[in-house]
Amino acid sequence: MTEKQSDLPTTNGDTGDMVNEDNFTWQQKVGLSMKTPIGLLGIGLTTVCITMTVLGLLGHITGLIENPYAAIVTFLVFPSGAVFGLFLIPVSGYLRRKKWFKDNINKGNVIVDFGKKSHRKTVVLFLVLSVVNLAVFSLVIYEAYHFTESDFFCGAICHTVMDPEYTAYQRSPHAKVGCVSCHIGSGAEWYVKAKLSGLRQVKAVLDGSFSTPIPAPVEHLRPAQDTCEACHWPEKFHGKKVKQFVSYTNDDQENPDIQEIALHIGGRNPLTDTFEGIHWHVSNNVKVEYESLDDRRTSIGRIKVTKPSGVTEEYAVDGEAEGGVSKWRTMDCVDCHNRPTHVYDDLEKKIDFGLHSKKIDPTIPGIREDSLAVLQKEYTTREEAQEQIVESLLALQADRHDADFVAENEATLISSGAYLLNAYMDNVWPKMKVTWGTYKGHNGHQNEDEGFGCFRCHDDEHQTEFGKTISQSCDLCHDEP
Ligand code: HEC
Ligand code: HEC
Ligand code: HEC
Ligand code: HEC
Ligand code: HEC
Known part of the structure; x- marks a missing residue:
């Protein structure tokens, strides 16, 4: 007996003869073909992952799981695990059978024979399990597709990287238009292109090689005819x-x-x-x-x-x-x-809006100049800005007026400072090197000196x-x- 065969059960006891392949039923052979370390790993992985996917699906469908980050695990991680497991099982069978045939085991013994009831039963079981798997996978693929097209996926998963665009987008006229309507559009070709470039982007995020700020214009943005014109019509007369x-x-x-x-x-x-x-x-x-x-x-x-x-x-x-x-x-x-949607504010306009809407109290002398100074100052992180902006405004005002004035107007100064802080949080991300004026618009001629706009x-x-x-x-x- 060769070592290779030693894990086959020997029914002829301790005679030490060559194993006789006829002593195994067909089922035993099929079963055995999977009972290798690889095969067992595959079976285990598939069982665990499918179970978790089904539980996750139920959780998402019934609304028990609300955290969108959990969707990454349910729709991407577990299903990938299950597919990998399913792939391992036949690999294991193939490797094992090859070994058997090399050791001269009769091939006829591992062939499916529909004449035998036991064979039919196994095949039916296999088909039923496959249909169940297919059903689970179709549901998962459908959900995963929608998930990877969601604004949450685009805007929030790579939080640090997309935060500026996502924040600006949420307050724009297009806040209800999905990222994919402009960045991918319809059709399989662009879907595939987008997912491929998405993979590159994921890599860039993981190894930190993305550019800060993300460069504009987006060089390979899909032509506007395919995106904007799905909703807007250049023929329309706006007068x-x-x-x-x-x-x-x-x-x-x-x-x-x-x-x-x-x-x-x-x-x-x-x-x-x-x-x-x-x-x-x-x-x-x-x-x-x-x-x-x-x-x-x-x-x-x-x-x-x-x-x-x-x-x-x-x-x-x-x-x-x-x-x-x-x-x-x-x-x-x-x-x-x-x-059209990643609309960042202009620093002076934002402050003037504050004055106009009385969110910055225009009756406080010097507050426009001080507000500009507070927002032009560089903070190393958004957290630092959160700590310092209101304080800085108070400090600048204290330099300008006497202590009594500041004490008297403390409440208004604090609320004006809060407006400035909000303005900052909406427009500046030191980590992404996005600050006032990083992204400028072409739709006018306010920034003509820097080469933007109609001029x-x-x-x-x-x-x-x-x-x-x-x-x-x-x-x-x-x-x-
Ligand atoms: C109304 C269409 C539209 C929607 C919706 C939209 N974008 Fe954009 N996006 C654009 C355009 C146009 C540009 C190119 C700007 C340029 O060329 O200067 C752009 C540029 C970008 C950039 C490059 C950096 C920049 O600011 O120029 C990123 C990143 C981005 N979008 C992410 C997103 C994400 C994430 C969403 C969804 C949360 C989204 N976009 C939704 C139209 C859109
Ligand atoms: C999925 C549909 C959709 C797509 C795609 C779309 N838009 Fe819009 N867009 C809208 C809607 C809806 C509004 C109106 C929002 C409102 O008035 O509340 C709007 C408003 C606008 C406005 C007026 C904004 C304002 O300040 O009043 C402009 C300009 C505009 N879109 C340009 C674009 C451009 C450029 C693109 C392509 C990059 C684009 N849109 C893609 C739906 C879309
Ligand atoms: C030559 C520059 C230019 C081009 C090209 C252009 N627009 Fe405009 N569009 C403007 C300007 C300027 C306005 C008015 C600006 C504003 O409302 O702030 C405007 C306004 C609009 C509005 C809002 C109209 C309203 O009544 O409020 C929509 C929607 C719009 N454009 C869509 C589009 C779409 C879609 C395309 C591409 C097919 C396009 N624009 C191409 C310059 C342009
Ligand atoms: C090629 C087209 C074009 C020409 C020529 C043009 N403008 Fe404008 N202008 C615009 C557009 C578009 C806007 C709107 C910008 C916006 O919506 O933010 C604008 C806005 C303005 C504004 C208000 C913007 C602000 O920030 O105060 C003023 C003032 C202005 N233009 C003055 C002029 C004067 C003066 C001239 C002649 C020397 C002129 N423009 C020539 C397109 C033009
Ligand atoms: C890429 C170059 C370019 C840019 C950018 C550009 N234009 Fe033009 N524009 C032209 C050309 C070229 C003409 C045609 C001149 C002619 O034939 O007399 C024109 C013509 C016009 C006309 C006259 C159209 C008519 O009724 O015949 C208007 C209005 C106009 N542009 C406004 C704008 C505004 C507003 C902007 C900025 C938001 C802008 N343009 C940006 C190239 C440009």
Whole structure:
């Protein structure tokens, strides 16, 4: 007898003869083929994991388990364990059988024979178990799919990394639009792409190799036609929209400077059936392409406009040397609405809003200047800011006024400080290097000095060969302020 066979039960007692394969029933063989360390591990793993998955599923369905983090375990960890276990069982059987055949055991003995009742019974048992497994797995896959598409999964699982985007998103007009509607869209192709890049991102989070801040623009964002246009329709005519801008100065905290402008948003004008105004760029009968000279799309080289007639106009900037980077892009919604949902506040605007809404008491002299100073200060962590912001405001005010004044106005100063702290918590994440102004919007010209907004092209400097420029006259985009 070879050592290899020593774990087969020998029914011919102590004769020491070669094991006779006929002494084993078929079931014994099938059973034995799994009774190796690998096979037992597989059976054990599958049993435990399936049981836990089923219990978890029941918990989630009945609402007993509410912690969304538990969903990671129920829908991802346990099912993976079960699948791995199921995979080990046939591997074990295969390895064992191979060994047996090498040792000259009759192959006929391990073949399924439907003529035998015992064989049929085993096969039926196998099928029933498989159906149960399949049912559990389909439910799990369905739930796991929804879970990995949830805003919670996208925004909160990688908490440190996504906290800025998730926080800004929750207070935006799109707070009820799922992350996946804009970042993945519909269709299997983008789903797979997103999950693959998701895996890379998980790796980056685990080994800490992600960039801080997360760079914008997102280079491979799905084209807006497939995402934004699922809900918004560039054909829709928005006409004019009046917007009010309220601002204060350090010298006058009580009387706002109010600018009202009527933006010519346009679209397809139903009265004239032509595209006009700001949304002309995305009308379906023109194509505006531009060459960005840096990764941030803040410096724009040539611009090509293809008109409905097929005529193409090209604008270029005089004298500007072509930089190293040159990427062509077709203009879409995101070139203006680059912050449709991750909307961070502008520091001064946030403070002016506080003054306007009286959340910062405008009657306290110097409070605008002090508020700016408090929020411009660098805190090493959000916790440190929580400890220091209200105190800093009190301290600055104490420098400015006498102790009596601060004591008298303590309650208002504390509530003004609380507003500043909230503003900070909504906009600054030192760990992610996200602070005031890290992410700027293109939808206007407030940050034109840094290369953001309409004036990247509307600068009177981009010219066609005939000297035609892209106008910067104020009333092109809005009524004169
Ligand atoms: C209304 C559409 C929309 C929704 C909903 C949305 N995003 Fe975004 N997101 C964008 C756009 C557009 C950009 C690209 C900004 C740019 O190019 O400058 C972006 C950029 C990002 C970035 C890169 C960093 C940055 O701020 O530019 C991250 C990270 C991100 N989104 C995460 C999320 C998460 C997490 C959710 C859900 C909680 C979400 N997004 C929901 C449209 C959306
Ligand atoms: C799943 C649907 C959906 C998708 C996708 C979507 N939006 Fe919206 N969007 C909305 C809804 C709903 C509102 C209105 C919110 C409100 O007024 O309460 C809105 C509002 C807006 C507004 C007006 C915001 C304001 O301040 O009034 C803009 C601009 C906008 N979306 C741009 C975009 C852009 C750009 C994209 C693609 C990156 C996009 N949306 C994708 C549903 C969507
Ligand atoms: C050339 C820049 C530009 C492009 C490109 C652009 N928009 Fe706008 N859009 C604007 C401006 C500017 C406003 C008004 C800004 C505001 O409300 O603060 C606006 C307003 C809107 C509004 C709100 C309208 C209202 O009545 O409040 C929606 C919705 C919108 N855009 C969707 C889109 C979608 C979808 C696309 C892509 C198909 C798109 N925009 C492309 C500049 C642009
Ligand atoms: C990538 C370059 C580019 C950017 C960025 C850009 N534009 Fe334009 N815009 C153009 C070009 C090119 C034209 C067409 C000029 C022409 O044919 O006279 C144009 C035309 C316009 C027109 C006139 C449309 C009509 O009725 O014919 C308006 C209004 C306008 N832009 C507003 C804006 C606003 C507002 C922004 C910023 C939110 C903006 N543009 C950003 C390139 C740009
Ligand atoms: C290419 C289009 C375009 C041109 C040209 C343009 N603007 Fe604007 N402007 C905008 C848009 C878009 C906004 C809205 C920004 C927002 O919603 O935050 C705006 C906002 C403003 C505001 C209010 C913003 C604030 O922060 O106070 C003022 C003031 C203003 N423009 C003045 C001007 C003046 C003056 C000119 C002429 C030199 C001009 N604009 C030319 C597109 C334009």
